[in-house]
Amino acid sequence: MAGTGGVSSSMLPALPSQPRPGRPSCADLVAATDWSATRLGRRDRWDQAVAATVELVLASPMPMAVTFGDDFVLIYNDAYADLIGTLHPAALGRPAAEAFGDLWPSPGFGAVVEEVYRSGQPLLEAETQLTVSRTEEAFLTRAHSAVKDSSGTTAGVLTVAAVTTQVTRRLQNLGELTARLAGALTIDDVARVVLGYLTDSFDVDHCVFAVDDGTAFRSVRRIRGEVIDEADERLPPVWKRLPDDDRFPPVAVARSGRPSFVPDGEPLRDVATDRHERRIRALAALPLRTPSLAGAMTIGYRVAHTWLPAERALLSAAAQLVAQAAERARRFEAQHGTAQLLQRSMLPEHLPELEHFRIAARYAPGVDGNAAGGDFYDAFRLADGRLAIVLGDVAGHDVRAAAVMGQVRAALRALALTAPEPPAVLAGLDRLVGSLGAESRNEEIFVTVVYGVLDPADGTITLASAGHPPPVLRRAGVAGEPPTAELVKVPPGAPLGLGGRWQTGQVRLEPGDTIMLFSDGMVERRGRPLNDGLDALVAAAAAATSGDPRNLCSMATAAVPGPPTDDDVAVLAVERAVTRSRSDTMRVAADPTGPSRVRHWLTARLRSWDVPEPVIASAVLCTSELTTNALLHAGTPAQVEIDLNAERLLVSVADTGTRGSVIRTHDGMGSLSSRGRGLGLIEELSDSWGTDPSVRGSTVWFEMLLRGSTKSSAD
Template structure:
């Protein structure tokens, strides 16, 4: 028997009907069931005997909730009426136990000999796949929520790490939490462990149009009593978040500070909240309050954990900022102690500036110095020891003090003092190489004046006349300190002299002013000369400030030392012209320090009347 003939055998057709992996129902032209296969019985959990003769739609077709589906909306019956095949995947059948089962189905006409067309309805149980889809959707929703929260934490961490202004970083953190995790937030910061000096620095909420700031709710807060047992006390005395419900918020406050919190909730609303301490391992710095209003669900464990992590990160940022401020204060104090107050002798005027390379360091190897020598001359010194840290500052102090002692000890030309300084550095100090310009301002009272200097590998000083002519003082140049004696080069430093015109300006500076990564030194020196010309007639203090403002040096320490000469004859015997006025001298050094040599003279004499130059008698 051929295969086509075999396929027509009743036994083969019966086997297919009974063993196929799909449920199969057959109806007559009225929609009543005339055949049910075993797979169909199992899917709807009903025996065939109890279904045969019943209307397929009325007996089995339901909504997902088990409600009857109107007959005119049944797509399966449409196939029974018009004979067109249909299929779908969003239908439910009523099981024998009263539950519904989702199915995917196909319907086609059934042609029976001598009878009107009926219906063949095949279907599969879709519940397992539907459950898998729901589970997958739930997992995706959790992953999306986790991704959003991780993104939020990452963004907040970036703000806390990159912003040196902690108050600004906390305000930005408060803003970022709305509306992702909360309807409003508040940040309170406390001074000290006793919670005195509390202040609310940020309140962020949202209305129908978006985020808003409740600035009127910011400001000072009452102290928190030590005996308080409120939710706020629990948060601030521990290291974990405190979740609040509407009942918690309705309790009578036990302190003015808690009453201030109640006012916050009354103004902005709130059905649930979390108070998170802003803490490090050593200290609680404040609290972050995060609240939800209206019908929003309370905070869950996972959300509370995220907020606790944000509070810990904010606390670490605050702790780091506190340590940074302490270190900066120590470094600034040390640097100001190392810098020298300037003597203002006769009608000469001096000004100095110091700018560190890095805000975090506030200290480095650049320095300036100026003091009166035993023979009455005034010194000008600028120097730079390799480095930008505390080690460089310590070496700078060594070199500076050695140079001071050598310059005071003997009345020698600058070249000999520089040679002895080089030998002293090599044999008594571990200071690395350094550059220095050491100069004497020599001359009688009232002028003329002469600059006598030596240069150990440093950028040349700049002379600026009253009319704006500039001249680089490039003579007197020798090797860096620490090279000649160490390498036994036998080199020396030649003395140089330059007559100084009345009312001219002499500028000493370190290379940070004229050189940077994006600007070669030649370009920087041209820029310095151009600006110095334009500023020649400015007050000396303005001259220094404007130079720094216009050049805007970056990437290295910068020290400036400038001297302005008076008109010829000013300060000479018989001249009663008062010293030049103008702005008070800006002093980068510690204000408690006095200029070198002030102990040997009356303070007023040092700053207003002290003579200078070769004709001045030695100090006692």
């Protein structure tokens, strides 16, 4: 649309030029475009009002566009170019219907501009979603107003867009926070969810979650770019005590109940514990207050930051949700922590150590992560030198199931130490379970057990099953052949308490073979046949990186796809070693020099065993990370154990701190994301790794395959 004023080129204002890396500015493109082929006509003849509007658009930092004439010729600025992505620069100077294609006639887009052009009335749109050719969708609010030429005639439509993508994303993240907090059962769970939300939604450099712990406060934080992520989802959070000092923002706001917002300064100068906190310039601290809990959450930036009213309101709303979730978690822990401790205390704290056999076990609670259950395992030496192995399942997920489990496990030991043959042991357990059911006038006690006796002289295992799933046998590959796995053929027998009769089957472990006993929670999945789970477990065992029992126990917990049932999971694995392994242990005091001393000890020990230098370097790095994490978390001594044979190096780091729920492990079967680089290094350098709970703490371990490159195994 040409103007009628006949403005000469000398009268036109200079168009601003703000070139961006890799592309010319929109002002440069407007200046270089031949407008004579459009409704606007030659640029030196543009109406003065039209030219002034174009100048305003191109100079604005806000996303702005203007369309002229009946075909809505499009001119826009650099900020608007960012919104439309790859449609720029082809869209500039073209009719809008051609530039936007199918987007222009879509509801709420082109029709709005056409209506303002016809009526001359301004219009403010509600928030809309713009999807052009961007990898992410944009959310924005648009204001449209008619552009008049010098004669007062409507020449086009000016559109100003206020991008609300960040606000909308934050509101969406607040909804996701609500959903995730609903599934957070422990304070550890709440900490991970909160710190993840603050990091993702506000793109912070530093955030802290703190709660009262009796007479003091404890906190866990997340820092941008830190090597060790103190709230990694696969390890218990690294809690630290906060001094009883109101100079610490979390302590101050937790006690006062009033939020604090520092836009610029040194809010942590007097209390900073490291360089990360000393660099924080802007800090928001929000109280978490309920009738039974006091705490705080803080977010910080390394640059000045204006805390706008909308952002403050959003943080306050999030703090209220977090406080309620933390209070629920505290009540849950108080109600169920005793049950979990009862469950784990009934399991053996240590498994037997044999010259040519390695044993490992793993127990994971049901869905809620804390309720007591009836799964159990055991392994113990018999009077004649043989090894008894057992895995059982008492139906139920309460303290009563755990109590019955404890009675059955204790009775099994007593029976096996007197007359260890499987049929006799199961017959005695059958009478016990029947008696317990009659005593409680409850005929619904349901107990299954698989029990075996291993002869270390030749690796023969005599097995009997009372209604339990058959074990998995992993055969090591012979003469370069790949490993295989199968279900052990054990004669089926009735569950305990039904007066059944049991027969035995035998299997022999050759060097390198591993047998794995497991509960049905390992293979049961909602809506899928049990055989599907069994097949998946067998396939995963055959494909495992090694037959090491700890690796197989870890692998088994994640071998079957699909959402697990509410049932507990227990697994016990025994491997017949190809050769004897070498092992050593170091106890590390809880002081800053601990990781350094572990590095020196591990390096010296592995070199003395002729382990290749690349393996030593990787193992030392991973062990240092785990030791640091254990000492930071528990504040108690840690124990580092190494076990080396011809096939692999196994390193474990145990602490005695109080841990949260059991964490599923990584075994090479799938990928796991991590914010911290510490666990990322372990994932990269090891062949498998995992976390195992115990009665008194937790153990984190990793395995490195040697692939025939070491002479370290003992003869």
